[in-house]
Amino acid sequence: FTCTCQNGVTATGGPATCEVDECAMDPCGTGQTCEDPDKSYTSQHDFKCTCDNDPSLTQVDGPATCFKDECLMQPCGVDQSCNDPKQTLKDLKDFTCTCGNGVVSTGGKATCEVD
Secondary structure (H helix, E strand, O other): OEEEOOOOOEEEOOOOOOEOOHHHHOOOOOOEEEEOOOOEOOOOOOOEEEEOOEEEEEEEOOOOOOEOOHHHHOOOOOOOEEEOOOOEOOOOOOOEEEOOOOOEEEOOOOOOOOO
16 A cells, blocks of 8 residues: 655555645745744644844744844935834835934935035
């Protein structure tokens, strides 16, 4: 007799060792690395998502919450302050640039007028 797993692995004369790679469906998303430590059929929901830009941020059985402070790239002009309120990979281009005279721009340099 032959046993066949859903992923095509077969064994003759005994049970097949079926493996499920939970990372194959890319459950973590952009900017994250997926690791499935135990691919056995009986071990599910044990995959781990790790943020590429900060390996200390992880989540088991789902995407991690990864942070990216866009202000670190100094996107604002000279004499402008930068504020990135959410700092998650899901909320890119939400930073604000503020001029000394109070003019604010979201997602890019502000146009500061000089008298």
